[in-house]
Amino acid sequence: MTLGACLREAITALRLNALRSGLTAIGVIIGVAGIIVLSAAGGGANRKIEQQINALGSDTLIIAPVKMENTGQRGPVVLLTDDDAKAIAERVPEIVHITREVDGNVTIVAGNASWTPEYWGVDASYADVFNVKTSEGRFLDERDVRSAAKVIVLGATVAEKLFGGAQPVDQIVRMGGVPMRVIGVRSTLGFVGGQNQDNHVFVPITTARSRLPQKEKIAPRQLNLIDMKVLAGADRAAVKEAILALLRERKHIRDGEQDRFDVFDPTQFVELMNATHGTLSLLLGATAAISLLVGGVGIMNIMLVSVTERTSEIGLRMAVGARKRDILAQFLTEAVALCLAAGIAGLALGAAGAYATAAAAGWPFIVGPQSVALALAASVGVGVAFGYVPARRAASLNPIDALRHE
């Protein structure tokens, strides 16, 4: 019997029992949908994690003061200063780039538009620490910092708020009354960890100190943060410890006393998310596998019923010349066709589910050809695996016994 003839027969037989076929297929539909949602979510989440790590910069470390009120401990105020940054740059060889940072909020006015983003006063090396790219103009350079130039680099959101579609570069904005020239716009980063990474502006740290109001009153050489890039491949835990030890020494903090600074890795939370995502994938994967298994057993059951119901038909087919393998092929095709149809339905359902998940989680919607192939292969596999026993039973019938079956 040709494959075409087998398929035609299978479709006729399945349509004759459309409701029964449909109900039987539900397990496989759900299983395949699960595979699709799972792999789409996996792809989407990975893509997003990749984006986030890129946005935050890989191999970066940030030093921030420990908020003493949070620890419940008391002690003299210990400040992070320019000298600390210098000492770290000199004494920790794994640090390849380092930038000082002071932060604040100032309303920026451009024409009729105004917007109050956070400003980050940094060194030119900030670009090296965080792989900064600009979509317009350029980032701050060392001359800007040395001369405390009145220049500003806008985040994409800020550029949009202040200038709409217009070209911001070389426009003058007023920052708390100080006229600043826009020299560039940072390439968009989007949202990372639920935060808009484009709602900042960058100014030279020197300009920030001399001309702009700070978030809270800070000492002349005080810093809010120090951002660093670590040599790729270096042992980051060791580097972190070296920095903390250096700071303890510089600030005369005794062993056993509370650290006054924290060194953290901005990609940490991304990794945390990654782990959560892994657990979720495992659960969803197990659910899909169980669903496919249960679906397969359902298919097997209904195929056994079908073989019993059609025993005399099988006898007749044998009487007019069907070989064992023809009967085997017929019932196997029927099981596979049913599973494949279920697989296609599951694909559609899964794509819808993946789309909804992607929209809700804010990651890209990806249903790749591999996951489509995987889903279809899984459904064909289930059809073959669970259709074989019933088909085998049909094929091993003796023609005359089958014919006489009521």
Next chain:
Amino acid sequence: MTASGAGSIERPIIECVGLTKIYDIGVEKVQALRGVTFNVRRGEFIAIMGASGSGKSTLANLLGALDKPTSGDLTIDGAAIARMSGDELARLRNRDIGFVFQQFNLLRRMTALENVLLPLNYSQSKVSDGATRAKAKLEEVGLGARLGHTPAQLSGGQQQRVAIARALINNPNIILADEPTGALDTHTSHEIMRLFSTLHAKGLTVIVITHEPDIAGYAERLLQFRDGKLISDCRQDIQQDNRQDNLALAAGGEP
């Protein structure tokens, strides 16, 4: 080639030697055939009669290669059934023997045409003109206008004609019919028997099992069974009027 002229030299199309069949149904063994020996020459028209339970259907199933004898030798067209593989038996059923059943055994979800086409699915050589051939067979049995009807839309006689067309689709040498008129009224039964006579006149070997002497009267040779044994084997004259009708029909039908 004429069957009667070559009969003495030609090998019989069916040779049965000491056929027995025992059904083992657990509690007891039923001896359905107890040593049956006879030959069928190519082109013969044979009727088989006997009381219920005398083993007629058992014999028909053996001749149709649907079942194997417990002992004895059965040779069809020179090939010993006992030595044939499952695939070879399937090929024999597909190509060389057309089996007609009492209950027609049509597939209810298929049209007349599709039912007739069914054996072609299992032909081991590729058939390209299947539909044309099936239509021709349906016309041959007088159902040219009912191609698209399903069994439910056909009378018993018409269903049996479809079944006969199906048996003929691969141009077999032998037509084997187990009580083909058992489910039909007298008038329709005679129509079906005239159809078999026509096929016989075209050179087919026809074997019909029946309970009715009227029906057996169409055949030129009558085998009678009792308790699994062949008790009588005699030639008989076909009713004159039938024969003439059939010869005329056959002459018209031959290409």
